[in-house]
Each structure stands twice: as structure tokens, then as C-alpha cells.
Amino acid sequence: MITRTATPPRAPRRAAVLREVAVTAREQISERMLRVTLGGHDLAPTVHDAPGAWVKLFVPLPGGAGEHGRAYTVRGFDPIRDEITVDIFLHDGGTMTAWALGCRVGSPARIGGPRPSGAPGASAASLLLFGDETALPAISAMLEREHRERPAHAIVELGSPGDQQELELPPKASITWLLRGRTDAPGSLLVAAAPRARLDPNTGVWFAAEAHAAQEFRRLLRPVQLSESHTQGYWRRGVGDHQE
Numbered sequence: 571m572i573t574r575t576a577t578p579p580r581a582p583r584r585a586a587v588l589r590e591v592a593v594t595a596r597e598q599i600s601e602r603m604l605r606v607t608l609g610g611h612d613l614a615p616t617v618h619d620a621p622g623a624w625v626k627l628f629v630p631l632p633g634g635a636g637e638h639g640r641a642y643t644v645r646g647f648d649p650i651r652d653e654i655t656v657d658i659f660l661h662d663g664g665t666m667t668a669w670a671l672g673c674r675v676g677s678p679a680r681i682g683g684p685r686p687s688g689a690p691g692a693s694a695a696s697l698l699l700f701g702d703e704t705a706l707p708a709i710s711a712m713l714e715r716e717h718r719e720r721p722a723h724a725i726v727e728l729g730s731p732g733d734q735q736e737l738e739l740p741p742k743a744s745i746t747w748l749l750r751g752r753t754d755a756p757g758s759l760l761v762a763a764a765p766r767a768r769l770d771p772n773t774g775v776w777f778a779a780e781a782h783a784a785q786e787f788r789r790l791l792r793p794v795q796l797s798e799s800h801t802q803g804y805w806r807r808g809v810g811d812h813q814e
């Protein structure tokens with residue numbers, strides 16, 4: 571992960587804790603996105619002030635073979651019910667995909683965190699956000715929190731039109747949806763869109779998608795002077811548990 575910022579960090583990290591939770595609801599919100607609600611006790615400390623922050627979700631492996639932990643954005647928090655929601659993209663061959671498809675109300679899990687997303691802060695005059703399906707929860711959270719009168723635009727790459735979501739956006743926010751073809755490398759449409767985007771020094775840029783695409787995006791951005799930018803590979807093709 572690379573964050574370039576001219577401003578000091580916005581919110582201090584809270585100490586990571588592991589909390590027991592259980593599934594309280596599950597809802598298919600698009601063709602391949604499953605929203606899972608997790609209830610627990612005193613979950614407020616797992617929610618970060620900055621939008622798009624994430625937790626590590628740990629789920630039991632079949633047959634008691636240990637735990638499987640992966641990063642997921644906190645899409646929503648209900649302090650009254652003490653519940654958080656995560657949107658899990660159902661990609662082929664994913665252990666978390668298998669867990670999400672099989673989980674039921676009462677299924678146990680644990681969460682650790684939160685960790686910040688690197689969302690551009692208040693000093694950016696406008697926002698430009700790039701991401702794939704796995705970044706859509708973070709991008710949605712960032713756009714929905716834009717109460718300020720600054721323009722915010724997101725470019726989102728999907729593998730299927732059925733994964734487009736209807737989002738309630740503030741007046742100056744907009745989304746361009748890009749459809750990846752079968753032969754397109756994941757994230758390649760985002761990288762191709764970058765040179766066409768207007769990047770002035772006051773734009774806060776945020777990118778999250780497949781790791782090779784993130785690498786390429788970083789290279790494109792290197793000569794551009796920006797007050798804030800954050801580029802992160804959220805997953806790596808062919809590699810489980812990618813971390814950077």
C-alpha cells in the first residue's frame with residue numbers, strides 16, 4: 571500500500587482487538603455481492619471514523635481446520651443493534667466466498683481492527699476514486715460521506731453488469747461504471763482510464779483493485795503532483811491472502 575499525503579494522518583489508529591460475532595442477516599445485493607450482517611457486543615470500537623475503513627474477518631474453516639482471515643470494508647454500522655455489515659464479493663475459488671455462501675444466521679466469526687482506508691481527507695478540493703468490485707464497498711462509503719460541496723467522481727470496474735449498484739449519492743458525486751471483458755486483465759480498464767482523468771494537484775486520488783493494476787497505476791501517478799493519493803492492491807491474481 572502506498573499513501574502520499576501532504577497532511578498529517580486524520581485519525582489515530584485504535585488498538586486492534588479480536589471480537590466474537592455471529593451472522594444476524596445475509597442479503598444478495600447484486601449478482602455476485604453478498605451483504606453479511608454481523609452482530610456482537612460493543613462493536614463500536616471496530617468502526618473507524620474515516621469512511622472505507624476495514625476489519626479482518628476470521629471465519630472457521632470446514633472440519634475445524636483453523637480459521638481463515640481476510641480484509642473486508644465495514645460497509646455499515648448500527649450502534650443500536652450493535653451490528654456491522656460487510657459486502658463480500660463472490661469470486662471464483664474464494665474460501666471466503668464459500669463461507670459467505672454457506673453461512674446462516676448464527677454462524678460464528680471474529681473480527682479484528684479497524685484499519686483506515688487511506689481515503690482522501692478534507693484538504694483535497696475534489697475526489698477521484700478508482701476501484702473494482704472489492705473496492706466498491708469502500709468507494710460507496712466514501713461517496714456517501716461526502717457532505718461537503720466538493721466534486722467527487724468514482725470510476726468502478728465490474729466483470730458483470732449485474733454487479734452495478736444503485737447508490738444514494740450527494741449532489742456533486744458521480745460514478746462511471748466500466749465493464750471488463752473476459753480477456754481484460756482485472757483492473758486494466760481502471761489503469762486505462764487514468765490518463766483521461768483530470769488530475770490537478772488539489773485532487774485527492776484513491777485506487778484499490780487487483781495488485782498488478784495497482785502497481786501500474788502507481789507508476790502512472792509517479793510524475794503527477796497530488797496533495798493526497800492512496801493506491802493499494804486489494805487482492806493479487808493467483809495468490810491467496812495478498813497483503814501489502
Ligand SMILES: Cc1cc2nc3c(=O)[nH]c(=O)nc-3n(C[C@H](O)[C@H](O)[C@H](O)COP(=O)(O)OP(=O)(O)OC[C@H]3O[C@@H](n4cnc5c(N)ncnc54)[C@H](O)[C@@H]3O)c2cc1C
Binds near residue numbers: 657705707808809
Ligand atoms: C483493505 C482491504 C479491504 C477489502 N475490502 C473488501 C470488501 O469490502 N469486499 C470484498 O469482497 N473484498 C474486499 N477486499 C478483498 C478481499 O480481502 C480479497 O478478495 C480476498 O482475497 C478474498 O479472500 P478469499 O478467501 O475469497 O480468497 P483468497 O484465499 O485470498 O484467494 C483465493 C484465490 O482467489 C483469487 N481472488 C481473490 N480475490 C479475488 C477477486 N476479487 N476476484 C477474482 N479472484 C480473486 C486469488 O487471486 C486467489 O487465486 C479487501 C481487501 C483489502 C486489502
